[in-house]
Amino acid sequence: MEQTLFYILAAVTVIGTILAISEKHPVHAIVYLVTSFFSLAAIFYLLAAPLIAVFEVIIYAGAVMVLFMFVIMMLDLGHPQDARRPGLLHAMPALILADVTLAALLMMLTDHTVPAIVAPVVSVRDFALTLFRQYGVAIEIISMQLLFAVVGALYLGRRRKP
Amino acid sequence: MIVPLQHVLILAAILFCLGMICVLIWRSNVIMLLIGIEIMLNAAMLVFVGGANQWGMADGQIFALMIMAMTSAEVSLALAMVVYLHRRRKTVDVDEFRELKD
Numbered sequence: 001m002e003q004t005l006f007y008i009l010a011a012v013t014v015i016g017t018i019l020a021i022s023e024k025h026p027v028h029a030i031v032y033l034v035t036s037f038f039s040l041a042a043i044f045y046l047l048a049a050p051l052i053a054v055f056e057v058i059i060y061a062g063a064v065m066v067l068f069m070f071v072i073m074m075l076d077l078g079h080p081q082d083a084r085r086p087g088l089l090h091a092m093p094a095l096i097l098a099d100v101t102l103a104a105l106l107m108m109l110t111d112h113t114v115p116a117i118v119a120p121v122v123s124v125r126d127f128a129l130t131l132f133r134q135y136g137v138a139i140e141i142i143s144m145q146l147l148f149a150v151v152g153a154l155y156l157g158r159r160r161k162p
Numbered sequence: 163m164i165v166p167l168q169h170v171l172i173l174a175a176i177l178f179c180l181g182m183i184c185v186l187i188w189r190s191n192v193i194m195l196l197i198g199i200e201i202m203l204n205a206a207m208l209v210f211v212g213g214a215n216q217w218g219m220a221d222g223q224i225f226a227l228m229i230m231a232m233t234s235a236e237v238s239l240a241l242a243m244v245v246y247l248h249r250r251r252k253t254v255d256v257d258e259f260r261e262l263k264d
Binding site: 002006007017018020021033043047049051056063071072075093099101105113114116120121122126130138145148150 | 163164165166167168169170171172173175176177178179180181182183184186187188191193194196197198200201204207208211212214215216217218219220221223224226227228230231232233234235236237238239241242243244245246248254
């Protein structure tokens with residue numbers, strides 16, 4: 001049951017991403033990407049990471065994508081007829097490069113088998129204990145980084161006197 | 163583990179390559195380029211969460227959380243810079259942004 005669900009969600013994620021990156025209209029691309037992130041959040045839930053799944057929905061599908069949408073609407077970029085989709089000739093190097101990378105990764109992944117071990121499920125309590133006991137310094141650094149991002153965004157976004 | 167770790171890793175590899183295609187193709191629109199970076203970071207998060215589930219350690223999930231915080235900082239700065247450059251140049255073409263100073 002859960003196995004089938006995983007493969008269905010994986011298919012939804014991949015198809016949503018393909019539709020998002022081939023869409024000319026930026027707003028439609030964002031909506032496809034939100035679909036893809038929702039199914040990825042469900043995959044995280046199936047992989048016993050409920051907290052990451054919730055954060056994926058709140059931060060990615062919620063905050064980050066809405067920020068993208070906000071910038072697209074503020075800069076008035078939602079005109080697909082203005083968008084220059086690159087031709088196949090332009091896209092060819094990128095496709096070849098990505099195909100080579102994907103083939104190398106798949107070859108590496110199918111060569112080595114990972115032994116299936118029975119591991120304890122990570123509970124939210126384990127997660128919180130490890131986060132605040134072992135990685136307390138990392139939390140401080142991340143919060144500093146977010147503060148710097150806010151300051152930088154304010155600096156870049158301020159109105160200059162003409 | 164409901165599915166073998168390899169299948170999770172294959173899904174992550176496919177997503178990463180899709181993000182890479184998006185970054186390399188959409189040079190005419192910086193918003194789509196940033197979306198490609200998001201897709202690649204999500205693939206990295208999937209690898210971390212799959213590893214955390216495989217070995218039963220919380221560390222992988224914590225690094226997924228770190229990636230999320232890093233991404234939100236990166237996106238806010240990058241979009242602020244897009245707004246700034248759009249005010250200057252009236253375009254979102256990456257090739258027009260060769261220099262920050264005009």
